Amino acid sequence: MLTFGYALGALTAALAALAFFLETNNLLALASVFFVAGLYSAVQEALEATVTADMVNADTLTMSYGALGTVNGMAKFVSSAAVGLLWTTVSPILAFGVAACLMTAGAITLGKSR
Numbered sequence: 001m002l003t004f005g006y007a008l009g010a011l012t013a014a015l016a017a018l019a020f021f022l023e024t025n026n027l028l029a030l031a032s033v034f035f036v037a038g039l040y041s042a043v044q045e046a047l048e049a050t051v052t053a054d055m056v057n058a059d060t061l062t063m064s065y066g067a068l069g070t071v072n073g074m075a076k077f078v079s080s081a082a083v084g085l086l087w088t089t090v091s092p093i094l095a096f097g098v099a100a101c102l103m104t105a106g107a108i109t110l111g112k113s114r
Helices: 002-022 027-055 058-089 092-113
Strands: none
Touching: 002 027, 002 092, 027 058, 058 092
16 A cells, blocks of 8 residues: 555656646646645555554664654655756756656565565
8 A cells, every 4th residue: 555655656746747748727637736646645644654663563663763754854855855956957847757757666666575
């Protein structure tokens, strides 16, 4: 299920790139992008902690949650900076396109590791 959530993240980035490419201002199309983004966020936020709890021993759970938060925070900072840099220097289409490719690769990797 977490792999599916990450795939929703890749879909969100791809839809955002497509919206910029098509220069859409259609409210329904943009609402669809935000709907998928909301689904992605809900699945990812809810399941990462659950998966962490299933993977670690009970006596290291609090430390594991801290590590998860630290890694997530650092990764979100780096990825946001990279997307922002690409958006500013090249285009939002490339920024979201690269994000979609990387998120797809991550979802596939996670799916294969099971």
